[in-house]
Amino acid sequence: AQTVTQSQPEMSVQEAETVTLSCTYDTSESDYYLFWYKQPPSRQMILVIRQEAYKQQNATENRFSVNFQKAAKSFSLKISDSQLGDAAMYFCAYRSGGGANSKLTFGKGITLSVRP
Amino acid sequence: GAVVSQHPSRVICKSGTSVKIECRSLDFQATTMFWYRQFPKQSLMLMATSNEGSKATYEQGVEKDKFLINHASLTLSTLTVTSAHPEDSSFYICSARPLAGVGTDTQYFGPGTRLTVL
Numbered sequence: 001a002q003t004v005t006q007s008q009p010e011m012s013v014q015e016a017e018t019v020t021l022s023c024t025y026d027t028s029e030s031d032y033y034l035f036w037y038k039q040p041p042s043r044q045m046i047l048v049i050r051q052e053a054y055k056q057q058n059a060t061e062n063r064f065s066v067n068f069q070k071a072a073k074s075f076s077l078k079i080s081d082s083q084l085g086d087a088a089m090y091f092c093a094y095r096s097g098g099g100a101n102s103k104l105t106f107g108k109g110i111t112l113s114v115r116p
Numbered sequence: 117g118a119v120v121s122q123h124p125s126r127v128i129c130k131s132g133t134s135v136k137i138e139c140r141s142l143d144f145q146a147t148t149m150f151w152y153r154q155f156p157k158q159s160l161m162l163m164a165t166s167n168e169g170s171k172a173t174y175e176q177g178v179e180k181d182k183f184l185i186n187h188a189s190l191t192l193s194t195l196t197v198t199s200a201h202p203e204d205s206s207f208y209i210c211s212a213r214p215l216a217g218v219g220t221d222t223q224y225f226g227p228g229t230r231l232t233v234l
Contacts, residue, residue, distance in 0.1 A: 033221050033222075035222070037225075042227070043154075043207060043209075043227070043228050044225065044227045044228065045160075045209065045211070045225035046225075047222060047224065050221075050222055052221075089157075091159060091160070095221070095223075097221075100147055100148045100167075100213065101148055101165050101167065101173070103150070103162055103165065104150075104160075104162070104211075104223055106159045106160050107159065108158070108159050109158075109159050111157075
C-alpha cells in the first residue's frame with residue numbers, strides 16, 4: 001500500500017519570504033500523480049499544484065513550485081513571496097495512475113502560519 | 117471551472133434522526149465521487165467511493181448501513197447518515213473527478229458539511 005509522510009506538523013514563515021514544505025511517499029508503482037492541497041480556515045480543500053510522475057519537469061503555478069525527486073520519492077512544495085492568505089493546512093497526496101476509482105492517499109498535513 | 121457544491125453547509129440534528137448531505141458537480145460530469153470525514157486538525161479519512169448507477173465501495177470499518185450513499189446521476193451524489201448519534205458529529209467532505217476533459221486525474225472538493233448530533 002502507498003503511504004504519504006509529512007513529518008513536520010507545523011511551520012512558520014515571515015511574510016514575503018520563501019518556505020518549503022516537505023513530503024515523502026512510498027510506492028512500487030511507476031504511474032502515479034502527486035498533489036498538494038491547501039485547506040484554509042474555511043476548510044475548503046483547494047488544489048495548489050499537481051505533478052505527473054512521468055514528467056521530469058517540476059510543476060509550477062505562480063508562486064508555488066515543487067521539487068519532485070522521483071528516485072528519492074520526495075515531493076516538496078516551495079511557496080515564494082509568502083502572503084498572509086497562504087496561512088492554511090497543506091496536505092500532500094498521492095494517487096495511482098490507473099482507474100477512475102483510484103483513491104487519494106493523504107499525508108497528515110502541515111499547518112503553515114505566516115507572520116506579518 | 118471544476119466547482120463542487122455541498123448542501124447543507126451546516127446541520128444540527130437530534131440523536132436518532134437521519135440526515136442527508138448532497139454533493140453536486142456544477143460545471144462538469146463526474147463518474148466517480150468520493151466521501152470523506154475529517155476531524156479537527158486531522159487529515160481526511162476516505163469513507164467510500166461512489167460511481168454513477170452502481171453501489172458504493174466502502175472503506176474498511178465504515179458501516180454501509182449507517183452511511184448510505186446514492187450516486188443517482190453524473191452530477192449528484194448523496195450521503196445519508198442514518199440514526200445519527202453524537203459520535204457521528206464531524207466534518208464531511210465530498211470530492212469528484214471529471215469524466216472528461218482537463219483534470220480527469222484530479223479530485224475537486226466540495227466546501228464540506230459540518231454535522232452536529234445532539
